[in-house]
Amino acid sequence: MTDFLIIGAGVSGLLLARELLKAGASVCVVDKSDAGREASWAGGGIVSPLYPWRYSDSVTALANHAQNAYPTLVADLFSETGIDSQLSPTGLLMLDADDRAEALAWAAFHGRSMHALDSDDICHREPLVAADFRHALWMPDVANVRNPRLLKALRASVMSSPAASLIEHCEVQLIDQAEGAVSQIRVSIDGVQKFLRADQYVVTAGAWSADLLSGLVARPPIIKPVKGEMLLYRSDRPLLKTIVLSKGRYLIPRADNLILAGSTLEHCGFDKKVSDSAKKSLTQSAIGILPALADMPVVGHWAGLRPGAAAGVPYIGRMPGFRNLSLNAGHYRNGLVLAPASARLMADILLGRPTLVDPAPYDPAHAHDRDAAF
Numbered sequence: 030m031t032d033f034l035i036i037g038a039g040v041s042g043l044l045l046a047r048e049l050l051k052a053g054a055s056v057c058v059v060d061k062s063d064a065g066r067e068a069s070w071a072g073g074g075i076v077s078p079l080y081p082w083r084y085s086d087s088v089t090a091l092a093n094h095a096q097n098a099y100p101t102l103v104a105d106l107f108s109e110t111g112i113d114s115q116l117s118p119t120g121l122l123m124l125d126a127d128d129r130a131e132a133l134a135w136a137a138f139h140g141r142s143m144h145a146l147d148s149d150d151i152c153h154r155e156p157l158v159a160a161d162f163r164h165a166l167w168m169p170d171v172a173n174v175r176n177p178r179l180l181k182a183l184r185a186s187v188m189s190s191p192a193a194s195l196i197e198h199c200e201v202q203l204i205d206q207a208e209g210a211v212s213q214i215r216v217s218i219d220g221v222q223k224f225l226r227a228d229q230y231v232v233t234a235g236a237w238s239a240d241l242l243s244g245l246v247a248r249p250p251i252i253k254p255v256k257g258e259m260l261l262y263r264s265d266r267p268l269l270k271t272i273v274l275s276k277g278r279y280l281i282p283r284a285d286n287l288i289l290a291g292s293t294l295e296h297c298g299f300d301k302k303v304s305d306s307a308k309k310s311l312t313q314s315a316i317g318i319l320p321a322l323a324d325m326p327v328v329g330h331w332a333g334l335r336p337g338a339a340a341g342v343p344y345i346g347r348m349p350g351f352r353n354l355s356l357n358a359g360h361y362r363n364g365l366v367l368a369p370a371s372a373r374l375m376a377d378i379l380l381g382r383p384t385l386v387d388p389a390p391y392d393p394a395h396a397h398d399r400d401a402a403f
């Protein structure tokens with residue numbers, strides 16, 4: 030029998046599979062559609078929380094580990110698969126942080142590089158950014174990763190292992206339990222129902238995770254879908270060197286003169302349709318930051334569902350009341366940056382290894398306390 034069955038092949042599930050395979054386990058990953066095509070594909074790929082000092086230390090702890098791990102992860106994936114995830118250390122320029130003193134104190138405490146800039150510095154660093162910004166914070170070490178390529182590389186890496194199987198278009202419909210353990214899961218593969226079994230089961234189904242658990246436990250941890258829409262501009266020349274953030278909206282420069290403009294925050298269930306109103310709002314924000322974008326075509330517009338959990342702290346750990354069921358989900362706006370660390374922590378817990386960080390803040394056993402305020 031397979032050692033681990035992972036439900037959901039986004040960045041959380043595929044990175045966990047990779048961790049477990051590296052440790053010598055056998056792994057089956059299932060996904061209701063193609064691997065890596067939900068939030069992990071739709072995201073911007075900024076390898077940092079936005080305004081990172083506004084998050085709790087538990088998010089910072091994972092982010093610090095993950096940011097350090099990214100260069101090696103991307104290099105290893107490139108040598109394993111030939112797919113370059115294009116990790117670009119562009120830096121992050123935040124144009125609107127009113128809480129600069131807190132931000133600088135946070136950066137000093139956590140050993141992160143951060144500088145306060147005035148309008149001349151902003152103009153020097155990004156000459157085409159709108160002239161009306163007087164202050165900024167600059168984090169030179171922040172990178173962005175081309176997440177659709179990262180997901181392709183992760184899929185290829187997992188598939189290359191003889192101890193792995195990946196079943197796409199395989200929707201988990203029911204998790205069966207008996208006497209404090211999951212006994213099997215019922216799946217539908219292209220409309221045909223089957224049962225799959227493993228020693229251990231891990232839910233990494235992003236925004237769908239709580240729904241999957243709701244048939245099993247009376248009060249699953251709250252994980253809500255939060256829609257984010259994104260635009261893609263194609264410029265005819267380089268316009269931007271760094272990620273620029275203002276009022277929660279950002280521009281991300283990619284290779285090939287592509288610029289991503291994100292993102293909305295919408296609470297509308299599992300609806301992933303894009304809207305003209307979001308496009309208008311994103312266009313206004315993008316041009317407000319970088320006026321030259323007014324002359325550039327929008328070549329893409331999509332939406333994804335973030336897995337929203339209380340305070341943006343993911344649930345990582347064993348589900349209380351079950352011997353063989355765990356959860357790694359709820360990464361909200363930071364699932365791409367946090368994934369290498371959260372997958373490592375989940376693997377540490379599953380394999381009984383010393384944990385990367387203190388697991389307590391992420392423990393699903395504390396969900397009721399955390400969710401009370403959500």
Ligand SMILES: Cc1cc2nc3c(=O)[nH]c(=O)nc-3n(C[C@H](O)[C@H](O)[C@H](O)COP(=O)(O)OP(=O)(O)OC[C@H]3O[C@@H](n4cnc5c(N)ncnc54)[C@H](O)[C@@H]3O)c2cc1C
Nearest residue numbers: 037039041061069072073074075201235257333364365366
């Ligand atoms: C617009 C936008 C911008 C973002 N920008 C950033 C950013 O710049 N940096 C950052 O760090 N994060 C960002 N995020 C957040 C990040 O994308 C998510 O937190 C992260 O991708 C979550 O990964 P996941 O693997 O947990 O979920 P997902 O990628 O959603 O994967 C879950 C998988 O589970 C599968 N699944 C669900 N239900 C079932 C079922 N019943 N049976 C089988 N499979 C199932 C789904 O098909 C899916 O493939 C952004 C998100 C959005 C939407």
